[in-house]
Amino acid sequence: MSLLDIQDLSLSIHGTTILDKVNLSVEKGQVVAIVGESGSGKSMTSSAVIRLLPEGTTISGAIWLKDQNISDKTEKEMCTVRAHDIGMVFQEPMTALNPVETIGSQVMEAIRISEPGLSRDEVRQRAELALHRVGLDNQRFPLNTYPHKLSGGQRQRVVIAIAISQKPALLIADEPTTALDVTTQAKIMTLLKKLVDQDKMGLLLISHDLAVVANIADHIVIMKDGQVVEQGARDGFFENMKHDYTKKLFAAAHHKLQKKFIADAAEPVLEVRGLNKDYIIGRNEKLRAVNDVSFTIKKGENLGLVGESGCGKSTLARCILGLEDFQKGEILIAGQKFNGERRLRRHINVVFQDPYGSFNPRHTVGRLVAEPYYALDNPPNSEERKQKVIEMLEHVGLSASDIDKYPHEFSGGQRQRIAIARALITEPDIILLDEATSALDVLIRDQILELLARLTSVFGISYLFVSHDLATVKNITDRVLVMKDGVIVEQGITAEVYQNPSHPYTKSLLEASPDITKSKVKNKEQLNDNIFQH
Amino acid sequence: MIHYILKRLTSLLITLIVATIVIFLIIEVVPGDPAAYMMGLSGSTEAADALRVELGLDKGALERYFSWIGGMLSGDFGISYTYRVPVSQLIGERTLVSVPLTVYALILSTLIAIPVGVISASRRGSVVDTILMGVAQIGVAIPNFWFAILMVLVFSTSLGWFSAVGFPGWEAGFWVSIKALTIPAFSLALPQAAILARVMRSSVLEVMQEDYIRTARAKGLSQRQALIRHGLRNAMIPVLTILGLQFSFLLAGGIIIESIFSLPGLGRLVFQSIAQRDLIVVKSIVTLLVMAVVMITFIVDLLYALVDPRLREGGRG
Incomplete structure (x- = not known):
């Protein structure tokens, strides 16, 4: 029998069905990846195994671990099982x-x-x-x-x-790298794989991103709406995808986008010249978060700013938004020197990472989207304002009836659309997207990227796309800046940087970036190696 | 850690200096004659003039401020106008009643509140939780003087376990004095305990939702063990804040309870001095109370650092 065998596992919370007859098994030394979007039940499956479930949960089916049916065990016996046989790694390392x-x-x-x-x-x-x-x-x-x-x-x-x-005999890792940078992600994944090999543990790996797990999984399980829609061995899995949903996930992992840019090389909308930003961290100690950074964004151009957390990209973004002072250099918006002036602020709007935290929960969507009008000297009257809000909501794929709803009535992806509508409403020259898709599932992320690509051609807006993930900015930007320790170490046309990275740091970022096509080749090589060895 | 303490001490000193200036300005500098005020409507002009000299009001404001501060630093708070004894002696006697009473009440309220909060939280939604929180609600709602009188009726009048009123003084013996303070302390503690229990409950509930509790559970700890080993220390942080505020409040806020039990405490002294227009005493007590509040805030800050290493060491946070 397998190390872990989940048989017909169904689960409901207060009567709502979360899992519906899930079957899967993990062998000793095997990596089994469960992939699906949020709400697919992938995390609940792992929580059911270790039985750390919310109140009001009822379970049916059987969970066999090391030839014992652990779903029959009492809570006290489960404590022993958790202590000896199961190890668990969670998504959010900052609070775990x-x-x-x-x-x-x-x-x-x-x-x-x-x-x-x-x-x-x-x-x-x-x-x-x-x-x-x-x-x-x-x-x-x-x-x-x-x-x-x-x-x-x-x-x-x-x-x-x-x-x-x-x-432990079984290790469960629930989105272990989702909150981390790409380079850190690659290291953690390698570490997990190494530990599994050394200790001959079974690993149940949960992720929303097929590309992340494709590299190390032996067996892939695709879940949607509480059901397993497809599963099979990693080798040959992507060649024989049967279910449409799997194909969609696979396509999303490629980040293929159709976009038309206005390659108008005319006037610059944003210029940053020799910007320095220091933080005082000790009595005589300074930390230079941004070091002599210069770049230009032209009208309609999309620029990517990529680097790991702590590289200074968010500080730079905050300086550009006028939220942070800086020591040296200058920022020009629409050709004029910007020092936080209100009349220049209206040329630039922002979409933040967290679609949950960036709205006042007590305001309606209509009020939230109309908010940037405060930066205008002559804001439109309420009727025009309402028309404009509706127009913007329709541009981002929402409907006029959403105007009176509150943020909690929307999903993460929809909220990010609201944030984009809010950024668009004053028709700024430039929108700063600070990790705007990092908190989203892959499929949703793709839809948002598509939307952004479409909007840039409709409005001729420039984007400054700040991200830790090279794969995300690959298809949406014309040029890319790579930042490390406050310095821009490489910049150039996106496609060229991706093909011929000159700086070693860019190379390491590219290698760390999960890519299904890349990992497939890798696995075939490994396969060949194995053939030679045997 | 030393850096943290120094920073806190500096802000403590600044607060104190600002407070003395404000108190001095309000009592002595704002328009109106303190001497005439202290003499009351029936006082004669000559008497007011004499008092003015005694208070040093004929000198400049700056000089008076510094001589007042200098006096306090050397323990000289002046002579009470109504009691005709040094203010330091007056305050000293009263402090010996008020501080023990406050500490006693807070110990009682902590001993009641923390277990009640933890039990309620760990059985959220159960009958036990409903009853405990219902009692706490009543505890917040009922006036403590009414509760005090009730206690006197039960424990003094009917059962005869405690004397109804008065304080024998510490000379009479430690346990005798503690016994005399018991019913007043309980009366003071009840509403505080009720508030504290509610804070503790919500704090524990919040902490139990934290990811590190789940990590602890995944290690094989039961819910209860996880709560005790990882939850309590984290849950104490907001409770400490409330405790600090309650100490400051009780120190002079126990006036009603002091009056009911005829205890010679600071609250009553302030009240009497205000009624008798004895500005010398009022000024000193208010300053001392400010000092006490600031000191308690400082101690609470130190306790925070003891509980939370992030404050001790700084860092990425």
């Missing part, structure tokens, strides 16, 4: 660790729970070993380090150390 406890005590706790008989020193050594195995060297990251000293990727390593410390 207790902020008031050291990383050492959090790893040691897991070891002590599964093996209460160990001495203090043994527990310590085991914890150091676990942290060492996930790449956190004990010299640099001693046990008494607090989580807030660590970056997202490092924290995720601590969570993995907790999960593998008691050598």
